Amino acid sequence: MIDDAPIGALADEADRASAIEAAFNADALRDARLKAQPETHPDFDGKHCVECGEIIPKARLAMGRVRCVECQSVLERHRKLVRAA
Numbered sequence: 001m002i003d004d005a006p007i008g009a010l011a012d013e014a015d016r017a018s019a020i021e022a023a024f025n026a027d028a029l030r031d032a033r034l035k036a037q038p039e040t041h042p043d044f045d046g047k048h049c050v051e052c053g054e055i056i057p058k059a060r061l062a063m064g065r066v067r068c069v070e071c072q073s074v075l076e077r078h079r080k081l082v083r084a085a
């Protein structure tokens, strides 16, 4: 019976919306944090992409990356697919 408590129903709706928003933000935040974190890999030698063995540019190494741009983009595309499924 929504007519009985219209204000309460609206407040509920707003609560639900902000709860969803908060969960979404937490997700985005965790993603951003994971991305910003230096990566590690047992096979990483400090110079070469762990996937294909290409030399990683110094700028990427400075960001703590263990994969070349190409392998990273493949990986991210794969992660997105996994999450969407």
Ligand SMILES: [Zn+2]
Residues within 6 Å of the ligand: 049, 050, 051, 052, 053, 054, 067, 068, 069, 070, 071, 072
């Ligand atoms: Zn690579």
